[in-house]
Structures are given as structure tokens and as C-alpha cells.
Amino acid sequence: xxxxxxxxxxxxQIAHFNEPLTLKSGQVLPxxxxxxxxxGELNADKSNAVLICHALSGHHHVAGKHHADDKNPGxxxxxxxxxxxxxxxxxxxxxxxxxxxxxxxxxxxxxxxxTDRHWGATFPIVTVEDWVNSQARLxxxxxxxxxxxVLGGSLGGMQALQWAIxxxxxxxxxxxxxxxxxxxxxxxxxxxxxxxAIITDPEFYEGDYxxxxxxxxxxxxxxxxxxxxxYLSDDAMGAKFGRKLRDGNIKYGFDVEFEMxxxxxxxxxxxxxxxxxxxxxxxxxxxxxxxxxxxxxxxLSAALAKVTADFLVVSFTSDWRFSPARSREIVKALLDNExxxxxxxxxxxxxxxxxxxxxxxxxxIMRAYFAKIEV
Amino acid sequence: MGNLEKNIALNAxxxxxxxxxxxxxxxxxxxxxLGCGDGALLTNLRKTHNVRAYGVEKDDANWLKAMNNGIDVxxxxxxxxxxxxxxxxxxxxxxxxxxxxxxxTEAIVKEMLRVGREVIVTFPxxxxxxxRFQLAVGGHMPVSDNLxxxxxxxxxxxxxxxxxxxxxxxxSDIVIQERLVLNDKEAVHFMPNMMGxxxxxxxxxx
Numbered sequence: 001x002x003x004x005x006x007x008x009x010x011x012x013q014i015a016h017f018n019e020p021l022t023l024k025s026g027q028v029l030p031x032x033x034x035x036x037x038x039x040g041e042l043n044a045d046k047s048n049a050v051l052i053c054h055a056l057s058g059h060h061h062v063a064g065k066h067h068a069d070d071k072n073p074g075x076x077x078x079x080x081x082x083x084x085x086x087x088x089x090x091x092x093x094x095x096x097x098x099x100x101x102x103x104x105x106x107x108x109x110x111x112x113x114x115t116d117r118h119w120g121a122t123f124p125i126v127t128v129e130d131w132v133n134s135q136a137r138l139x140x141x142x143x144x145x146x147x148x149x150v151l152g153g154s155l156g157g158m159q160a161l162q163w164a165i166x167x168x169x170x171x172x173x174x175x176x177x178x179x180x181x182x183x184x185x186x187x188x189x190x191x192x193x194x195x196x197a198i199i200t201d202p203e204f205y206e207g208d209y210x211x212x213x214x215x216x217x218x219x220x221x222x223x224x225x226x227x228x229x230x231y232l233s234d235d236a237m238g239a240k241f242g243r244k245l246r247d248g249n250i251k252y253g254f255d256v257e258f259e260m261x262x263x264x265x266x267x268x269x270x271x272x273x274x275x276x277x278x279x280x281x282x283x284x285x286x287x288x289x290x291x292x293x294x295x296x297x298x299x300l301s302a303a304l305a306k307v308t309a310d311f312l313v314v315s316f317t318s319d320w321r322f323s324p325a326r327s328r329e330i331v332k333a334l335l336d337n338e339x340x341x342x343x344x345x346x347x348x349x350x351x352x353x354x355x356x357x358x359x360x361x362x363x364x365i366m367r368a369y370f371a372k373i374e375v
Numbered sequence: 376m377g378n379l380e381k382n383i384a385l386n387a388x389x390x391x392x393x394x395x396x397x398x399x400x401x402x403x404x405x406x407x408x409l410g411c412g413d414g415a416l417l418t419n420l421r422k423t424h425n426v427r428a429y430g431v432e433k434d435d436a437n438w439l440k441a442m443n444n445g446i447d448v449x450x451x452x453x454x455x456x457x458x459x460x461x462x463x464x465x466x467x468x469x470x471x472x473x474x475x476x477x478x479x480t481e482a483i484v485k486e487m488l489r490v491g492r493e494v495i496v497t498f499p500x501x502x503x504x505x506x507r508f509q510l511a512v513g514g515h516m517p518v519s520d521n522l523x524x525x526x527x528x529x530x531x532x533x534x535x536x537x538x539x540x541x542x543x544x545x546x547s548d549i550v551i552q553e554r555l556v557l558n559d560k561e562a563v564h565f566m567p568n569m570m571g572x573x574x575x576x577x578x579x580x581x
Contacts, residue, residue: 331449332459338405338427342442343449347435361435368442 005082007039010064015141027124035060035104036096040088048375049144052095053152053159059103062095078358085367100126100282108278121207128290132162149173153355158290164309175312178355180326182291191284194223216277221268233318233351301336310340312369316354391560392497404466410473414441457486465491474498475531494578502536502568537568553577
């Protein structure tokens with residue numbers, strides 16, 4: 001069986017764009033870079049391209065490994081590869097790092113060509129709409145007029161939805177996984193706490209930490225710890241950690257007592273060592289701002305009036321951050337427009353993180369949908 | 376859960392109601408099939424009537440089969456209503472041999488009439504003479520091809536007769552546009568509540 005085969009060793013590439021990009025905020029990026037990877041072969045009529053949009057902390061490295069002893073394969077490696085649900089024997093798969101990211105695309109960590117210095121805090125605020133516009137440029141760059149599909153989970157699902165709204169003629173299928181048509185007040189609240197953790201870190205220096213030789217690690221760490229709590233379900237946490245004590249007995253102090261704390265601290269430290277705080281602020285803002293129905297008095301069905309793509313919408317029962325009810329709002333708006341849509345509500349214990357897990361039924365769904373896409 | 380699917384699967388081969396349901400569907404109609412199973416009815420209707428088809432299915436395995444059969448299928452539990460569908464947004468809403476297995480029967484029929492301009496409902500007629508005989512003379516709950524379960528494992532919680540359903544429609548201001556009673560794929564005209572095993576109704580709101 002080639003079920004578990006990998007796309008193998010992959011190498012990221014950079015696409016440079018000289019045409020200015022006007023952002024939703026009104027600011028203009030005179031030029032920009034996008035870091036991307038591809039898997040599989042683009043077919044002769046270029047009809048088999050699938051774009052993967054990443055979520056909050058994702059990037060271009062979606063599948064495969066960068067070198068033979070790479071410990072961590074791409075973040076959606078369990079889904080993408082030869083013989084896998086998104087089969088690279090059939091499809092040409094593109095992953096990219098979004099604008100404002102910290103993995104090689106233009107963002108706070110890259111150099112502002114006008115000043116030859118780090119963009120840092122001066123990098124513009126980017127939105128889901130801006131990302132999709134820049135992704136369309138990447139499709140141009142790769143010579144692809146129409147994508148077979150755009151796939152994303154969470155914030156990535158918002159991009160897939162935005163693709164269907166902004167470029168109906170340039171894509172045929174949208175796969176919107178564990179996502180929502182906008183954030184709830186509760187979700188914005190979580191993002192705000194995360195941002196406040198970063199912004200109030202004394203090492204933040206209003207985003208100018210590099211020029212002060214500082215890094216707001218504590219803030220980023222707390223932001224990530226909070227995020228992790230919301231990505232898991234209570235049940236999943238209970239099953240994994242419960243009230244397990246790290247050393248078997250209580251020590252009456254504020255160091256790590258419970259396994260749960262140990263896990264959160266580990267995740268926070270790891271993230272703070274590899275992610276950029278300015279990027280984190282921008283990613284959470286992009287989440288907050290996305291609301292295609294806003295210009296239509298909250299009428300999502302009206303916002304989707306020009307959509308022509310076929311949709312697969314998937315939610316997970318234990319996902320309380322992007323709950324099934326939010327996915328059903330998208331489905332309702334698609335049905336109102338008499339679009340082709342299938343909706344699956346996967347019984348899963350992992351909470352929001354379930355969309356990255358190799359659940360058998362979930363993967364059967366993805367396999368079935370990709371099988372029906374003609375190339 | 377599995378029982379409802381067994382019901383559908385067991386009946387799939389001799390679904391006499393499929394062909395007759397098709398006769399009540401206009402070409403190019405927009406059709407919603409509740410409890411669509413593997414999507415067989417909708418697949419047929421797409422072929423014969425070029426309908427715009429959507430299915431609703433709760434069970435994972437059936438959902439996947441419907442998807443693999445090319446049906447647009449929405450996973451949800453009928454018992455929670457049809458709030459995901461606009462009023463009068465379908466030409467026809469179908470509930471085929473599932474009515475007897477739902478809990479909120481009255482609410483679901485009303486929801487169907489809200490969403491569909493027309494509603495087609497089919498169900499096993501509990502007034503059928505063989506069932507009466509099994510109960511009256513045999514002293515056992517009826518078991519047959521249409522009702523293949525024992526009392527302890529049946530998904531059929533709301534069995535009714537044709538007379539019962541007629542009365543339900545009268546009380547609920549539901550117009551019966553057409554009624555068809557079948558026995559072994561043949562229409563029954565003489566004493567239908569006694570002689571018919573399967574009832575089919577074509578309904579609309581008053």
C-alpha cells in the first residue's frame with residue numbers, strides 16, 4: 001500500500017512580485033516575496049492545482065521533509081502525498097507562507113526594500129482578502145489560470161471561502177474545514193488576551209524589539225498557551241492529562257505540579273523560540289477582521305451571491321473554538337445560493353485540533369471529495 | 376442508529392416507492408431527500424428527472440456512500456429540525472420510509488412543509504391485515520419485509536395506520552393531494568387500510 005507514502009524530500013522556493021499590492025487597509029506593498037512549496041506534477045492543461053491555505057501558525061511546508069533526517073514532516077503530511085486522501089499522483093499541491101508571516105514570505109522579519117531594515121512593527125496589517133489576492137498572484141506566477149481546489153482549515157478555511165467570493169472564475173472547489181464565516185465575540189476575546197500578553201511584555205518595545213536587542217518571549221509564550229487551551233476539548237485534555245501530577249506528589253508551590261501545566265509550558269516555550277510576535281499579532285487580527293457578510297448587513301447568503309465553486313464543509317463535534325454551528329452557517333448560505341455543497345460533522349474528541357489529525361472517517365471524507373474532482 | 380440504515384438497506388432492492396415517488400416529481404425540480412441513505416433515490420431522480428438534488432443523512436457510513444454516489448449530502452440529525460434550510464426553498468421534500476423511525480414526528484412533518492412546497496412521505500401501514508393478524512391471532516408484534524424488526528430492536532417508534540395519518544393531516548391542516556397505497560408493488564384500491572402494506576402521501580400546507 002502506498003497509503004502512508006510521503007512526497008519525499010522537498011525544497012521551498014521564493015516567488016518575487018514587483019507589481020505593487022494594494023492592501024485592504026489602503027496601504028500599498030510596492031513589492032513582496034512569497035515562500036512556497038509544491039508537491040506532485042502540474043498537468044499539461046494545468047487543471048490539477050490545489051492550493052493549501054495555512055492557519056494561524058502555519059506556513060508553506062505542508063508535506064514531505066526538508067532533509068532525510070528531518071524529524072518533523074510538513075504540518076499536513078498525513079493528508080497529502082502519493083496515495084493519500086489528497087493524492088499527489090493526481091494533484092499538483094501548492095503550500096505557501098502568507099504575507100505577514102515569519103517563514104520566508106514578506107513580513108515583519110523580512111527587509112523593507114525602501115529602508116533596507118527589518119519591517120518589524122512597520123509591516124502593514126494584512127487581511128484574509130489581501131492574502132487571497134497575493135495567492136492569486138502566486139497562481140499567475142505558476143501559470144495557473146484556474147485552481148482545481150482551495151483547501152484550508154480554521155483561518156485557512158476562511159481563505160478558501162474568500163477565494164470562492166473574490167475569484168469565482170479562478171477556482172472550482174473550496175474545502176472549508178473547521179472554519180467559520182467570521183469570529184464570534186468570544187473568539188475575538190481570546191485573540192485580544194493573546195495580543196495583550198505580547199504587547200504588554202516589557203521586551204515588546206511597541207513591536208520594535210529587534211532594534212532593542214530584545215524578544216517578547218514571555219508574551220508570545222502566554223499567547224500560545226492560551227491558544228492551546230482553546231484548540232483542545234475538555235475531554236481531550238482530560239484523557240491526555242487529567243489531574244496527573246508531574247512528580248506524583250504535591251509540592252505546595254507555583255512551579256509545575258500538574259502534567260497539564262508541563263505540557264502548556266513546553267508548547268509555549270517551543271513556540272516562543274520559533275515564531276515572531278509581530279506576525280502573531282497580525283495573524284490574529286486577520287482572523288478578527290474577516291467577515292464577508294459585513295458589507296451585506298450581516299447577510300452571508302448575499303455575500304456569497306457570486307460564488308460558483310462546489311464546496312465541502314467539514315466540522316468536528318468537539319471543536320468549540322470553531323463550532324459545528326459556525327460551519328452550518330456557511331452551509332446555509334451556500335444552500336441559499338443553490339450551490340453544490342456537502343457537509344460532514346465528524347465525531348471527534350480532539351477539539352479544534354481535530355482537523356490536523358489522521359482520523360479515519362475524516363480522511364475518508366477528504367479522499368471521497370478529492371476523488372470526485374476532475375482534472 | 377444502525378437500525379435505521381438496516382431498514383433502508385433491507386428495503387433498497389424492492390423499493391417500490393422509488394418509481395412511484397418519481398411520478399410525483401416534476402422535471403428539473405429542486406428536491407431534498409431526508410434520510411437519503413446511500414443516495415439511491417436521488418441518483419435515480421437525477422437520471423430520470425434531471426432534478427437538483429440534495430440529501431440529508433445522519434449516519435457516517437451512509438453519508439460517505441451518498442458522497443461517493445455524487446450526491447450533495449448534508450450531515451445532520453432530522454430530530455433537530457431543518458433550520459439550515461430556508462422556507463419554501465425546495466419544490467419537493469421527501470421522507471421515504473423513515474417517518475415511523477423519527478421521534479418528533481409532528482415537528483418534522485411541519486418542518487418539511489415549511490421547507491418544501493410539496494412533501495412526499497412514505498411509511499409502512501400498520502393497519503395492514505397481516506400485521507393485524509400477527510398481533511390479534513398470533514399474539515406477537517408484527518414482523519415482515521417492511522417491518523423486519525423484533526419489538527426490542529426496532530427503530531420504528533411511531534408506527535401508524537393510514538387512518539391515523541389521514542386524521543393527523545386533517546387535524547394539522549395538511550392537504551393530502553394524493554395518496555397511494557401499495558401491496559407488493561401493486562396499487563391497492565379496495566380497503567387500503569386493511570390491504571395495503573405501504574402508504575405514500577403527497578402533501579402540502581393549507
